[in-house]
Amino acid sequence: MPSWFIVTQSDRAINPELQRFMAKRIGAKTTEVNSSHVPFISHPKEVAKVIEAASTPVK
Secondary structure: OOOEEEEEOOOOOOOHHHHHHHHHHHOOEEEEEOOOOOHHHHOHHHHHHHHHHHHOOOO
């Protein structure tokens, strides 16, 4: 199943290395953002791009 994951590089709630491990484990298309735990507030354009990519039909 296609998956997408945003790794938040400055996250203090969930370690970024753990995020990368989880994303790799599910085979997600990963985007990294220099953000804390809430990227949709500090980096809305980057988050919107990921959502748009995820909503595009997969062949």
